[in-house]
Every structure is written in C-alpha cells, then in structure tokens.
Amino acid sequence: MILVGRVGSPYVRRTAILLDVIGIEFENSALSAMTDQEELRGINPLGRVPALIDGKTVLVDSVAIALTLLDRHDPVGALWPRGGPAMAEALQALFIANGALDKFVASYYERTRRPLELVHPPWRAHCEGQAHGGLDELERQFARLRPGAEAGPAPDYLDIVLATMITFMTSVDADFIDAARYPRLVDWSSRCEKLPAFLRRKPG
Numbered sequence: 490m491i492l493v494g495r496v497g498s499p500y501v502r503r504t505a506i507l508l509d510v511i512g513i514e515f516e517n518s519a520l521s522a523m524t525d526q527e528e529l530r531g532i533n534p535l536g537r538v539p540a541l542i543d544g545k546t547v548l549v550d551s552v553a554i555a556l557t558l559l560d561r562h563d564p565v566g567a568l569w570p571r572g573g574p575a576m577a578e579a580l581q582a583l584f585i586a587n588g589a590l591d592k593f594v595a596s597y598y599e600r601t602r603r604p605l606e607l608v609h610p611p612w613r614a615h616c617e618g619q620a621h622g623g624l625d626e627l628e629r630q631f632a633r634l635r636p637g638a639e640a641g642p643a644p645d646y647l648d649i650v651l652a653t654m655i656t657f658m659t660s661v662d663a664d665f666i667d668a669a670r671y672p673r674l675v676d677w678s679s680r681c682e683k684l685p686a687f688l689r690r691k692p693g
Contacts (some may be wrong), residue, residue: 490508490513490514490515490516490541490542490543491515491516491517491518491541491542492504492505492508492515492516492517492518492539492540492541492542493518493520493529493532493533493538493539493540493541493542494517494518494519494520494521494522494538494539494540495519495520495521495538495692496517496519496690496691496692496693497692497693498522498538498539499590499653499654499656499657500538500539500551500590501538501539501551502653502657502690502692503551503555503649503650503653504539504541504551504554504555505517505690506649506653506686506687506690507555507558507559507568507646507649508558509686509689509690510568510644510649510686511558511562511563511568512562513558513562515541518542520532520538521538522536522537522538532547533547533549535549537549537550539551539554541554552583552587555569555646556569559646567643567645568645568646569645569646569647578633578634579647582627582630582634582647583646583647583650585623585626585627586623586627586647586650586651586654587650588619588623589619589620589621589622589623589624589627589654590620590654590657590658592616592617592619592620592623593616593617593620593658593661593662593665595616596613596616596617596620597661597662599612599613599616600613617665620665624666624670624671624674625670627651627674628670628671628672628673628674631673631674631677632673634647635648635673635677638673638677641680642677642680642681642684644681644684644686644687648677648681649681651674651677651678651681652677652678652681652682652687653687654678655671655674655675655677655678656678656682659678660692
C-alpha cells in the first residue's frame with residue numbers, strides 16, 4: 490500500500506496512524522496538495538490528500554479510507570463500532586470533529602493563502618466560530634464518548650481523529666485551543682500523542 494500525502498496534514502496523519510494501529514505496512518508518498526497538484530491529480534482527480542493506493546485500487550478521503558479499512562480489518566469492532574446506536578453516535582462525533590477541522594483549515598487558508606488586502610475578517614471569524622462550536626460540543630460530550638478515559642487511550646479511530654485534530658490546531662495557531670475551555674480534549678490529545686503509533690507518525 491502507498492499512502493499519498495504529507496503527515497503534516499491531519500487527514501493524512503490520522504490515516505497513517507490508523508494503518509499502524511491495524512498493523513498494515515505501507516509506503517508514504519509525501520506529495521503536497523499545495524505544490525504537487527499535477528502529480529496528485531493523476532492519483533486523485535480532486536487533487537486532495539490523503540489517497541491510499543492498494544494495488545489497482547485508489548481510495549480517497551480520510552473518512553472513506555478509514556471506514557473501508559475498518560470494515561476489512563476490524564471485524565470485532567475494537568476500533569470502530571460495527572453498527573447500531575454506538576455506530577450512530579460515533580459517526581456523529583466523527584463528523585462534528587471533521588466539520589470543526591474543515592472550518593479551522595478554511596480560516597487558516599483565509600489568512601495565509603490570500604493577499605492581505607483580500608482577506609475577509611468576517612468570513613474568517615465565521616469559520617472560526619463554527620470550528621469552536623464543534624469543539625465545544627465534543628468537549629461537552631467527552632465523558633459519554635470516552636467513558637473509559639481514566640484508563641487511558643487504547644486508541645480507537647475516534648481517539649486518533651480527536652488527538653490529531655487538537656495537535657494540528659495547536660501547532661498552526663497556539664491561541665486557538667484554550668486548555669481552560671477544552672480541558673478534556675487537550676488532555677486526551679496529550680495522552681494519545683505519547684503512544685507509539687502517534688510518535689512514529691509525528692510531523693517533522
């Protein structure tokens with residue numbers, strides 16, 4: 490297998506960590522969505538990362554890749570619920586986290602990819618408000634989502650998503666994540682980042 494994309498991307502990194510946790514060996518083709526568009530579109534027509542090349546099959550989108558891998562390699566549901574209310578709750582948390590991360594990235598691009606005179610502060614504030622809304626909800630739900638938190642992370646796929654999201658947000662904008670506002674998420678991320686699979690896929 491070949492994982493396409495740089496682990497500096499939280500979407501790529503979460504996929505790399507999941508592959509490690511499952512025990513699948515892979516190569517990393519560290520293409521950048523910003524600087525390697527022509528080559529990347531030859532793999533994924535959207536020009537986005539990650540993509541996972543598995544023989545003649547190419548999977549795209551971190552969630553689609555993860556759910557495919559989990560369906561194939563997690564038959565007992567150790568890393569992701571197999572169905573029912575538990576799966577519905579996990580999906581809601583996953584897409585709230587994804588939405589928060591997407592909006593954070595949109596805000597980051599607004600202030601770093603546009604010429605200064607074209608940056609639209611109300612749009613940036615709108616995106617950041619949506620990201621904080623998602624984080625607030627995940628913090629509020631944390632005790633229910635992670636009922637065994639006192640024992641420490643295992644980790645499962647939701648752990649991987651939450652931790653890589655918080656780490657990325659903190660690395661990009663140290664003021665965005667307030668530990669007093671998100672104590673459980675920040676602590677959980679810190680604990681996950683000490684695990685071997687996270688350390689092996691730490692951004693350079």
